[in-house]
Structure formats: structure tokens, C-alpha cells
Amino acid sequence: MGDLKLYFSDFFGIDEDIIESYGAINISLINDLPLFIDPFLLFNSEKEEYQKIHKEIIAYLLFLQEQAEKYPQPPSGMIASWYLFPEVKQTWIGFSLDGNSGRGLGMKFALTLHKGLQTIFKDFGKETITKSSHLEKLCLISPLVGRDKISDFTTNFAKKYLLEYTTTFASEYLNPCQCKKFNVPKVEFNYATMTWMSKEYYLPYFDGDYILLTPRDLLTRDDTFINRTDMINNLQNIAPSIEDATIRFELNNYFINVLPKKKKEMSKTEKDKAASILIREHPEIIDYYIKYKEEKEEEATSISKQVVQEVKQLFNTQLQELTRILLEKTDFYKTKPNSYDEAYNRVLFLKSVIEDMDGYRLFYLNGKPIKRESDLQIMYRLVWFASEMDVNREVNNGRGPVDFKISKGSKDTTLVEFKLASNSKLKNNLAKQVDIYKKASNTDRAIKVILYFNDNEYKKISTILNELGLQGCKDIVLIDAIDNKVSASNVKI
Structure with a gap:
């Protein structure tokens, strides 16, 4: 490739096989690669360090739920401190088609999450149908929360692990002139002071910023394993597993009597809307869908x-x-x-x-x-x-x-x-x-x-x-x- 540089391996003069054997992807430092971290891969992993990240996400959501009960109308400072997160652009993965700068988690996501914790998320952490709580529940409830928001939230909680993962790589494989110490904000949440803490890390340095490497086994592409479109498309497969006879009857009735009558005049958008109304009336369907996906967990990997x-x-x-x-x-x-x-x-x-x-x-x-x-x-x-x-x-x-x-x-x-x-x-x-x-x-x-x-x-x-x-x-x-x-x-x- 001569002087033409595209990837981390090019800019840092390191064999890409070393990056591959370390378990990371060889990111481009010109543009994001179209990949993102799927929280289900954290939950489903056999690695304790990945499961720990998933547990930390759930713990933080439970903290927010407790605060949402105290502050039904949240002060702007509370939203800014606890709900707003930037995109972790230093991973060079995500949804940007130009460079590596995305929008992060803005006010719309924050307010949707806060409202959800007071309503449909009210029993979060106390589920009896599923094996665990799942962040993706938020995207099942609101079409306003897509894979990019779920990924940004997840990556912010995986950031501490990614910082340590990259620091280890930098110390072992890179020259000191290729790295710098960075004081990174919002690395870990202190529940005693209820504030986010910063921490210093030794990291690869490029174009005025640090770089984070990401393990391949955390990544997916098209959508999170648990997602709204998949839920709506799988309602018929979910129905037999629903233990509540009333909900099971209404869901079966929806497929046997409602959809066929309107099939010719209903667009896909209208069918999705009808399914959404059914789910809103019976939010337990969401948990049965998540259970359905948990039983297919090997597919995620x-x-x-x-x-x-x-x-x-x-x-x-x-x-x-x-x-x-x-x-x-x-x-x-x-x-x-x-x-x-x-x-x-x-x-x-x-x-x-x-x-x-x-x-x-x-x-x-x-x-x-x-x-x-x-x-x-x-x-x-x-x-x-x-x-x-x-x-x-x-x-x-x-x-x-x-x-x-x-x-x-x-x-x-x-x-x-x-x-x-x-x-x-x-x-x-x-x-x-x-x-x-x-x-x-x-x-x-x-x-x-x-x-x-x-x-x-x-x-x-x-x-x-x-x-x-x-x-x-x-x-x-x-x-x-x-x-x-x-x-x-x-x-x-």
C-alpha cells in the first residue's frame, strides 16, 4: 500500500495479523466501519468480563428507575448528568458515513428512557418470564429508539473495558511515540456520590484524539438481536409460548380474524401499527418475545x-x-x-x-x-x-x-x-x-x-x-x- 493509509495497521505500522490474533477488528481511521456492539452478545457471552458489562447496564437502569420515581418531572441538570451520553467515536465503528462522528444520545432518547422507566419499564429488574432484564426493551417499546441509540448506550458502559483492552494492546505492541496518556471522562459511575468519574489511560494517539480497539465477538451489523421489527414479524411464533390464556387468545385472534380481513387494504405500515397497538395493550408480549430470543441465544453468536x-x-x-x-x-x-x-x-x-x-x-x-x-x-x-x-x-x-x-x-x-x-x-x-x-x-x-x-x-x-x-x-x-x-x-x- 506504500504511503497510502486506510487502517489502524497502516497508520501504526503493525501487522494486521497481530490485531486479528488479539481478537480485535482492524478499524479504518478514515471512516466508521458499519458495525456496533450488541448488548445481547454481552448477556449471552461465556466471558465474565462481558457479562459484568451487561450487569452494570442493568444496575444503572435500576438506579435511573429509582430516580425517575423521585423526579417524575426531571430537572434539566439531572437529565444532562445521568441520561445524556456522547457517541464513543474513538471506536471508529458505527453508523457514520463520513468520518467517525455521530450524534450520541440526545434529549429525545433521554426523555423516552425517563418516561419508559415510569411506565412500561416499571417492573424492570423484576421480570419473571425472562432470564434477565434487557436494555433492548426500550427499542421494543418506542420506534424512536433504534439500534444506533441502543449501541451508543451500550458502548458507553463497555467503554471502561475497551479502554483497558486497548491500553493492554498499546503497552504490548505499540511504540511509546505512538501513544499518549488521556484523561477520559464518564468512565465509571460512582453510586455513592451519584456522579460519573474520569480516569487516565495510556492509549494509541491519532489526529489529536485517542483510539479504542473493539473485540470482534461483541459486534454485529444490521440490527440488535432483540429488535422491534423482529418482534412484530415473530408475533405468530411467540403466541404458543404465552402462558396467559387471555393474551394468547387475543394474539391468535389477531392473526386468524383481524389481519386476514384487512390483508388486501392494509399496508405494511398499517399492519405494524395494528401490531403495536396490540403490544401496547398487552405489554407482557414484549417479555414473551425476549424469552423467545433468549431460547435462540446461540443464533446471536x-x-x-x-x-x-x-x-x-x-x-x-x-x-x-x-x-x-x-x-x-x-x-x-x-x-x-x-x-x-x-x-x-x-x-x-x-x-x-x-x-x-x-x-x-x-x-x-x-x-x-x-x-x-x-x-x-x-x-x-x-x-x-x-x-x-x-x-x-x-x-x-x-x-x-x-x-x-x-x-x-x-x-x-x-x-x-x-x-x-x-x-x-x-x-x-x-x-x-x-x-x-x-x-x-x-x-x-x-x-x-x-x-x-x-x-x-x-x-x-x-x-x-x-x-x-x-x-x-x-x-x-x-x-x-x-x-x-x-x-x-x-x-x-
């Missing part, structure tokens, strides 16, 4: 191993290979005179590698094409790492997000969007969004890149471009990632 390996394969192994090809066989990493030329030429180099140098293979995982546009966007962000340009996701330009804003000063800006041809909203996006983004970002240059994996997707794109009068538009670049390369798609735009 299996899923974790699979998705972490997939992320490693795509964002470490295959992305490094893509970067190597771009470096050795193209001028991808040579700086161009302005943002448009640099953005456009990099897209064309990427297109050439994918279509002409078998690079398409790097966009397949386990023999299947990538399905997430976010994966494509992260890969593009990572291969931009050796640029003098400012590369950012446009989080809020007044009209919604665009994938990337490439700039060289405030007056030299180009927008780049990456899409999969399988995107059901592609036509609407092509018709409206680019012009909106141009206007909102004060730039008249925008590039749309569309990746397709079969002839049907290519025909779909061609039809859309013809209908919109965009056929032959230079700034719409199609990339052929079909795995046989002998197809009608040889006529490219």
Missing part, C-alpha cells in the same frame, strides 16, 4: 461471526485490493486541478477498474452483489483518502442529504451521488434530486454514478434515462458490475 466476517471481507480484504489496483494501474491518486476534474476522473478510474480489470469481483460478497448503497458510499469515501480535496457527506444542505461534497475552497465544489440500479426510487432521484442539490449547495456541478449487476438493471436504467431525456448525459456515469461481462450492457453511457 452465529450471526455476529458471519456479519463481522462479511464486513472484514468487503471493507478490509476487497477494498484493499481495489485500492492496490487503483494505485498501481491508474492515475486515481494524482491530484487534478479542480474538484470536478478530480471527482469525475476518479469515478472514471473506478469504472475502468470495475469493468476492465475484473474489479467488479470486489463488489460481490459471498457470490452476491452488494445490496446496500451505504456500502458503496463507504467504499467510495475510503478510496478518496489520499486526496488534497475536502471530502464530506452533505449532511444537511437545506434540501436533504447528498452522498458526497468534493470541494477545494468554498467556490470550487462538486457533488457526487452513488446509487445502485436496484434502488426503487432511482427515477425520482434522477428527475429531481440533483437539481435540488445543485441549487442548495451553490454549485452547478454534480455527478451521478449508478452501479448495475445484471442486464435487467441496465435496461431499467436505460429506460429511465430515455424517459427523462438524460440519455448520453456526461455527468451520469453507469458502471457495469455484471459478473460475466458478455452482455447487452457492453453499450455503456
